[in-house]
Amino acid sequence: MPPHTPEPPDRLSQLRGGRPPLPYTARKITALTANPACARRSVLDASGVDKTVLARRLGYEPRFGQSPFAIAREEAFKATVKWGSYAELVRLLREDLGVPVEEAKLQDLGDVGGISSLDVRERETRGVIERIAAGDEERLILQSPVLTLEVAGRLAYLEPDVLTHRIDGRFHVVAIRSFPAIDGQANPTAVAQTAKQASVHVLALRRAFAAAGLDVEQVADTFLLVCPKDFSNRPCLSRIDLRQELAALDFQLARLRRAEDLARGLPVTATLDTDRHPDVLRESVEQLPASYVPDCLSFCEMAHCCRDEADTHAYPARLGGAVRNNLAGIDSTSTALAYLDGGLLPGEENAETVELLLAADRLFRLRREETA
Template sequence: MSSYPPDGPPQTTLRQRLADLRGPAVPPRPLDARALAALAANPGCGRRALLDGAGVDKTALAAALGSPAAFGQSQFAIVRGNSFEARVKGDGGAELLRLTHARLGGGAEPPGPDSRVPDLTAAGPEGRAARTALALREATAAGTWTLLDHPMLALEVAGTPAYLEPDAVVVHPDGRWTVVEIKSFPMIDGAADAAKVGAAARQAAVYVLALEQTAGKLEGARVGHQVLLVCPKDFSNLPTAALVDVRRERAVTRRQLERLTRVEELAEGLPQGLCFDPARPAAELTEAVSAVSAAYAPECLAACELAFHCRERARDAGEPAALGRSVRGELGGLTTVEAALAAAAGAGPCTGTDPDSDPTAAALREAARLRAEALASAAARPPYQAPETPECPC
């Protein structure tokens, strides 16, 4: 039984435990909104929750395990994105404020010379988050257009604080706060790639959740459910903007983050001496990673650096989830691929006195019979012969 009080272990003890898991000489890797959105999409994965909570560099860990994954933007895309963002925020953010007023201004006066861009410089993420909260409070009280360039927001995730840095937050004269996402993919004829817009919406929903925690402490402040997506117009470098409603993404992300197991609960059940330092031998790291439960699904390949390692282990264990969450759900009580194949071959649980005792196994057996009949019918047909082409009379 744990000797911790009901509200969990002391924070200093938890921090030391997470530092030991990460490696004494390894600095923590901060969480960002993209990682939180991916974590919320798979709340049952204790492995990702623990590694992200401990600040483990999963890219380096995957490489040390022998299953590296290529994630992130190319250097060209990063340079192009930085150049476009600098253009959007140039001249004191005048263009960005103009776009915000054009899309979300309502009856407010357009931004003028009294618009503010406060300095958010401070020491460390905690200091920057406190400075951002102060700037938001002052801007809301002042009642003027204010642009916060790369503010720092705090959001508690699985019992540990995560510090997030959106591209910008605009404070309206009426006290409304709007998250701004600046992306380098083009918006052609007023529309952008749906998949990229969806990813941006999920990322922005995390920022909205973090802002709501701060807004709840201020009278007259509220966070808009529409975020401003700024992209290059057509094939130029000129900025254009569109509104993206993130209420659905916000609700899903909030529900999933609330389902995450607290990091201290995950860390408490691990053996002493466990460490995820990428400098350790691969065999030791494999054993350490296997000590934490995972919930692999093919969707992880697009969002998690450890996905290839987890996929290999899931395949070795014959987990149906390796074929997709829908397959795992359809198989019901058949918890391995081997059990499903045995049921399809007639050796499963429906071979007793009651052939319909397991509907899933019976359905698999029927599907196997139909497949065998189709293959036999195809094999019995004569091979296809293409018709002869008549010779050209010329």
């Protein structure tokens, strides 16, 4: 059974209806911060709505996410690494990083006295980390810890695979993934994605240290990636720098508006309850401002729905973030064309944008005449 997820604040849970909330994950937070201007995604994630189900109810099949085969492969590899109290991970820590691991103590934080709720596990994780940081306790491996991070004004509960603390005296996040490292090189896109997700866990760990008055420098700005070596199932380990990802994540999280405030702006009749009629859902979803850009196709379940909406309204962002920025203050490409053919005159607020647009159009025509 999945662990009990603490309820989001009232308006957000009302919007979701009777279904249990889907928790935030590092993957979700990474996607959310990839488009921090999108109020729609912010409210959907904070209310715990299942975006895959919602997209289907609206008539779109999300072509996104891990395949069941990839999920099963990852679970099988994680089981290999966990086997024998993380015997393979302990071997890698000793052989590759020279960690003294004669006494490899493990603490399983997957439940606390038979209670597996996230808030109880988070309290326990915090207590163990504080005791280790103070030198009162030794645990080489913390299995299934729970950390928290404030995201769009809501507390997200996060579950890194493992934490360890005996490398240069600093705590490290460990991510276990099933993509292989062939001749020491893993797929760079997969590594980059994993690094973004690991940075969510590292930031959460740093915030836990700061909140407890501990030195955040005890948390490493690198993470340990464990993945299969070559074409075998034998794990190998790499240590990956996260400084850039941490700075970007910190900046993007600060740009997110509070989901609760965004939700309060919706009419009282609005609902995101996926058991309601699709027409009612569509009307409510459209009340949440989206910020569609073509990149959404690579990270959001709602992408095809938002793309159709952007097409219908001819939003400039449909053509990409650069077009949206260049047409700042112009709400549709049809309006932009009307400015170009003189059918519409700009107001004071967008005079500069239209002037630049007309200049670009003159340049474009000149180039076309020269090459004709």
